[in-house]
Amino acid sequence: MRFGLVGTGYWARVTHAPALACTEGAELTAVWGRDPHAAASLAAEYQATPYHDVSAFLAGVDAVSFAVPPDVQAAIATQAARDGKHLLLEKPVALTEAAADDLVEAVAQAGVASVVFFTQRFQPDVRAWLAEVETRGGWAGGASAWLGSALRESNPFNTPWRRDKGALWDIGPHMVSLLWASLGPVTSVSADPGPADVTHLVLHHQGGATSTTTVTLSATEAAAGFQAYVWGDSGRLAVPLGSLDQVAALSIALGELTANARTGQTRHPCDVWFGRDVGRVLAEAQRQIDARHAARTAT
Numbered sequence: 001m002r003f004g005l006v007g008t009g010y011w012a013r014v015t016h017a018p019a020l021a022c023t024e025g026a027e028l029t030a031v032w033g034r035d036p037h038a039a040a041s042l043a044a045e046y047q048a049t050p051y052h053d054v055s056a057f058l059a060g061v062d063a064v065s066f067a068v069p070p071d072v073q074a075a076i077a078t079q080a081a082r083d084g085k086h087l088l089l090e091k092p093v094a095l096t097e098a099a100a101d102d103l104v105e106a107v108a109q110a111g112v113a114s115v116v117f118f119t120q121r122f123q124p125d126v127r128a129w130l131a132e133v134e135t136r137g138g139w140a141g142g143a144s145a146w147l148g149s150a151l152r153e154s155n156p157f158n159t160p161w162r163r164d165k166g167a168l169w170d171i172g173p174h175m176v177s178l179l180w181a182s183l184g185p186v187t188s189v190s191a192d193p194g195p196a197d198v199t200h201l202v203l204h205h206q207g208g209a210t211s212t213t214t215v216t217l218s219a220t221e222a223a224a225g226f227q228a229y230v231w232g233d234s235g236r237l238a239v240p241l242g243s244l245d246q247v248a249a250l251s252i253a254l255g256e257l258t259a260n261a262r263t264g265q266t267r268h269p270c271d272v273w274f275g276r277d278v279g280r281v282l283a284e285a286q287r288q289i290d291a292r293h294a295a296r297t298a299t
């Protein structure tokens with residue numbers, strides 16, 4: 001399957017391009033970037049063709065892998081789906097509910113396959129943990145925190161959209177996706193902001209379980225880290241903290257996308273519908289946070 005890569009930045013170089021190059025059944029044939037020099041340089045490393053025109057880029061591929069900010073992704077992915085291309089999307093799928101709805105509509109109309117790269121959902125050790133969670137059952141709740149340091153000056157993830165949207169939209173999708181998969185669909189969210197971009201979420205899950213998560217991108221490296229567990233009658237089960245091989249995880253996602261595309265299967269546990277639903281939780285949390293900030297400013 002001929003893949004085009006959208007984006008030429010750090011994440012495209014260290015994860016998407018190498019994963020595309022090592023995935024059986026996938027071939028990186030085209031690179032699109034707004035910077036022609038960056039597109040030419042990344043394309044040359046993989047004997048791919050660089051493009052500046054989106055329509056010309058899409059014309060020569062069967063599927064597209066995205067490594068650009070979410071608002072940029074949503075617009076190009078909607079066009080790609082309308083052109084019949086299968087989609088390997090990044091989280092969050094979009095920054096507004098309207099843009100996510102447009103993307104879902106385009107995917108549904110075209111009948112293309114989609115997978116959103118919620119990284120942990122493609123890690124073998126986390127998948128084994130989720131299988132154990134399902135086997136044991138009877139969970140009452142979960143607790144989690146991801147204290148990231150992406151907004152520190154020298155961090156390669158200190159990018160404009162993260163500075164603007166903060167941890168809720170960058171790390172929040174991973175946490176909501178993981179808690180959703182382990183405790184059931186999220187039916188409601190309560191959000192409260194802390195200092196800087198700290199966000200606390202309380203999630204209610206279908207079936208009655210409740211969970212919490214705290215996210216930030218402003219932690220110092222000394223404080224940074226991830227932890228999550230579910231708890232219930234059978235005890236407590238923590239998400240494994242093994243080292244993350246992001247290229248291997250993305251290669252699994254790409255393999256599942258290409259398999260679905262070949263067999264005409266459009267649904268996947270992490271498809272664009274799921275990405276849209278996770279985004280709705282974030283959007284509701286954002287509304288509550290904005291309201292709280294407005295109320296605090298007014299007093």
Ligand SMILES: NC(=O)c1ccc[n+]([C@@H]2O[C@H](COP(=O)([O-])OP(=O)(O)OC[C@H]3O[C@@H](n4cnc5c(N)ncnc54)[C@H](OP(=O)(O)O)[C@@H]3O)[C@@H](O)[C@H]2O)c1
Nearest residue numbers: 007008009010011034035067068069070072090091119159
């Ligand atoms: N799943 C994960 O674990 C994970 C981890 C990291 C990132 N991601 C996702 O990957 C995506 C990109 O990550 P990032 O923000 O860190 O980006 P990045 O790697 O810094 O790269 C951003 C790319 O987007 C391009 N770009 C920026 N603004 C643009 C615009 N307005 N129009 C067209 N192109 C534009 C940049 O071009 P220039 O080089 O010209 O600026 C660059 O090629 C995000 O969706 C993020 O959530 C996921």
